[in-house]
Amino acid sequence: MADVPTSSDPAIAQPWLLFSPTRRWTMLAVLFLVSTVSNIDRQIMSVAIEPIKAEFQATDTQMGLLTGAAFALFYATLGLPIARLADRGNRKLIIAISITFWSLMTAICGAAQNFTQMFLARLAVGGGESGALPTSQSLIADYFPPEVRGRALGIFIMAGVAGYAGALIGGTQIASHFGWRAMFVTFGLTSLLIVVVVHFTLREPRQMLPRTEDRTKRERFGPSLAALVRKPSFCWQVTGSVFFGIVSYGALIFMLSHLMRSFDFPLARAGAVFGTISTVTAIFGALVGGYLTDRLGRRSPAAVPFLTGALIIAALPFYLAALLTSDFTIFFIGTLIGGCVMFSAGPSMFAGIHIICGSQRRATAIAMLYFMMNSIGLGGGPVLTGLLSDGFGASYGSATGLRIAMVISFASLLPGGICFLLASRTMKADAER
Numbered sequence: 001m002a003d004v005p006t007s008s009d010p011a012i013a014q015p016w017l018l019f020s021p022t023r024r025w026t027m028l029a030v031l032f033l034v035s036t037v038s039n040i041d042r043q044i045m046s047v048a049i050e051p052i053k054a055e056f057q058a059t060d061t062q063m064g065l066l067t068g069a070a071f072a073l074f075y076a077t078l079g080l081p082i083a084r085l086a087d088r089g090n091r092k093l094i095i096a097i098s099i100t101f102w103s104l105m106t107a108i109c110g111a112a113q114n115f116t117q118m119f120l121a122r123l124a125v126g127g128g129e130s131g132a133l134p135t136s137q138s139l140i141a142d143y144f145p146p147e148v149r150g151r152a153l154g155i156f157i158m159a160g161v162a163g164y165a166g167a168l169i170g171g172t173q174i175a176s177h178f179g180w181r182a183m184f185v186t187f188g189l190t191s192l193l194i195v196v197v198v199h200f201t202l203r204e205p206r207q208m209l210p211r212t213e214d215r216t217k218r219e220r221f222g223p224s225l226a227a228l229v230r231k232p233s234f235c236w237q238v239t240g241s242v243f244f245g246i247v248s249y250g251a252l253i254f255m256l257s258h259l260m261r262s263f264d265f266p267l268a269r270a271g272a273v274f275g276t277i278s279t280v281t282a283i284f285g286a287l288v289g290g291y292l293t294d295r296l297g298r299r300s301p302a303a304v305p306f307l308t309g310a311l312i313i314a315a316l317p318f319y320l321a322a323l324l325t326s327d328f329t330i331f332f333i334g335t336l337i338g339g340c341v342m343f344s345a346g347p348s349m350f351a352g353i354h355i356i357c358g359s360q361r362r363a364t365a366i367a368m369l370y371f372m373m374n375s376i377g378l379g380g381g382p383v384l385t386g387l388l389s390d391g392f393g394a395s396y397g398s399a400t401g402l403r404i405a406m407v408i409s410f411a412s413l414l415p416g417g418i419c420f421l422l423a424s425r426t427m428k429a430d431a432e433r
Contacts, residue, residue, distance in 0.1 A: 015142040015205040023203075024143045028152055030201045031136045032159045034095060037191040038132045039163025040171075041106040041125060042071060044187055046253040047171035047271060048180040050260060056115045060393070060402070064386025067253050070119045072379035074127030076371045079134060083367030084221055086135040091363075092202045094131050099195050102128025107188030110181040134370055138363035141354055142205045149354065150297060154290025154347035161282030161343055165275040168256065172271025224361040228368065231430040236423035237305055237352050238372050243416025244312060244349070245377020247342075250385050251409035254402060255335075261399035263328055277336050285343030293348040301355050301427040308348040309420030315342035316413040323407050342413070352423065356430045385409045 016024065045052075045067045053063050086094055105124040112118035136156065144152040167187075174183040228234050259270040289311075296303035315338045322334025350366070357365035385405045393401025 014145065015208075016145050018205055018208050019143060019203070024152075027143055027202055028140065028155060030197055031140060032156055032162075033194055033197065034099065034132055034136060035156060035159035036163040036166065037099070037187075037194050038102070038129050039160050040167045040187055041102055041191055042129060043164045043167040043253075044106075044171045044183055045071070045109075045122065046256060047167055047175055047267075048183065049254070049257055050267065051175065051180045052118070056118070058115055060386040060389040061383065062115060062386070064250075064382035064384070066115070066118060066122060068250065068382030069379045070122035071126040071129075072249075072374040074123050075130045076126075076375035076379065077130075078127050079130040079367045079371050079374070080221075080364070082131045083134045083138075083363040086131075086138050086363035086367075087224075087361060090204050090207065091135045091139050092198065092204045094135050095202070096195050096198050098128050098131030098135075099191060099198065100128075102132075103188050103191035105188070106191065107185045110184035110188070130370075134363045134367040137350065137354075137366045139202070139204075141362050147298065148294065150293030150347050150351045151290035153350050153354075154286040154293065157289075157343075157346040157350065158282045158286030160346070161278050161285070161339075164252075165278040165282065168271040168275030168278060172256075172268045172275075176266075176268040221364070224364050225368070228357065228361065228365055231356055232426045233305065233423040233430040234353070234356055234365070236419045236426075237308075237349070238369055240305075240309065240312070240416045240419030240423065241349060241369055241373050242376045243412040243419065244345070245373035246381040246384070246412040247410055247416075249373070249378035250381020250383075251406045253382050254385055254389070254406060258323075258399075258402055258406060261402055262326070263331075273332070274335075277332070277339060280336060281339030281343045284340040285346055288340075289344035289347040292344070293351045297348075297351060297355070301352075301431040302424040304348045304352045304355060304424075305420045305427060306424040308345045308352060309417040309424070311341055311345035311348075311417075312413050312420065313417035315339075315345075316410065316417075319410045319413075320407060323403055323410065349420075352420075352427070355427065356432060381409065 019027070049063050049067065052058065052066070053060075056062075058066075082094065082098075102125050105121055105128055109118060109121040109125065112121055137153070140152050140156055141149065171183050171187070174186055255274050256267070256270045259265045259274060260267065265273065292307055293304060296307055318334045318338030318341065322331045322338060325331055325334070350369075353365050353369055354362065385402075388405030388408055389398075389402040391401070392404045395401070396404070
């Protein structure tokens with residue numbers, strides 16, 4: 001660890017100077033692990049859709065509530081006040097407390113005896129996880145200089161799909177052999193081990209700075225939010241992220257069910273197939289998306305949201321081709337290419353927010369983004385897909401009804417991409433250096 005800087009030290013304005021490159025990437029690896037277990041504990045509900053639906057005699061709409069609204073309600077509403085703490089306080093401590101709470105609540109999900117109990121348990125999981133991702137991104141912005149931040153964010157975002165893949169592959173195996181309840185307990189208790197790693201590895205830059213410098217010029221929530229919403233590029237990017245969330249949090253959650261209903265795959269095989277696809281798209285998206293974000297971002301801030309919009313729109317035809325076919329080979333190729341393209345937009349999506357938010361409101365800006373993505377995308381996306389599936393399923397059958405519902409949900413990528421293209425028009429004026 002570097003010596004504590006004086007008030008004239010450039011590390012005050014550039015906290016990444018406090019750490020060696022090796023230290024930065026080590027702490028990023030820990031934050032990657034935090035995000036991975038967060039996404040595993042979030043996504044294992046998608047693995048359990050079919051067995052829970054059968055045991056609780058639930059509808060697709062109810063399962064949409066469990067996978068979406070139950071998690072998103074507290075996740076979205078608690079995210080903003082926790083982000084305000086993250087913009088002022090000890091982010092390492094916030095992350096450790098969050099992991100402890102959501103891990104215990106995930107284990108408790110395994111004891112739920114009916115739909116209501118599971119709904120309440122998922123509310124608690126969402127509340128616990130609300131302190132992890134915005135806080136982690138705030139730390140990453142302090143750990144890494146702007147010229148490599150896109151790659152760092154790309155690697156961090158890859159944890160989202162890595163966690164999804166872990167939930168699909170590991171979760172389906174545990175659920176198939178020991179039941180869905182054992183899956184929740186296993187992942188929940190295992191996640192508690194990450195708290196120890198966080199405690200001994202992460203560093204809070206604010207505790208390494210002079211106290212007088214660390215506590216000055218802190219914006220209140222009202223002025224911070226007003227400064228953000230006055231920027232058209234921020235509003236367009238947040239709106240575009242909502243449409244993106246309807247797909248990534250809504251339609252994709254039902255992909256396992258689609259494989260089981262349309263291709264007659266057993267749960268374990270469906271999890272292995274889509275888990276493999278998710279792993280490949282995560283790695284490709286992080287590496288390629290992060291590289292393009294850093295390269296194009298050096299030329300112009302406007303290139304960052306333009307890249308996001310172009311990638312999101314380009315992914316749509318591949319997903320539509322995959323969903324509209326009865327040929328598994330076409331489905332596999334379509335989802336693989338579509339996923340690689342769509343998840344390459346992840347690094348630029350978050351980097352675009354960091355460009356315009358200003359250093360004093362990073363966690364608030366990211367929490368606002370997550371608030372909108374989760375309250376509408378995660379909260380409404382699975383419910384919308386479930387409602388459409390139940391409606392069309394009554395006339396065309398369960399498999400076809402879900403297929404139509406997912407096609408409609410995936411169409412949200414088009415307006416989402418357009419929003420990011422519109423954001424690029426004012427990025428240069430809105431950027432804060």
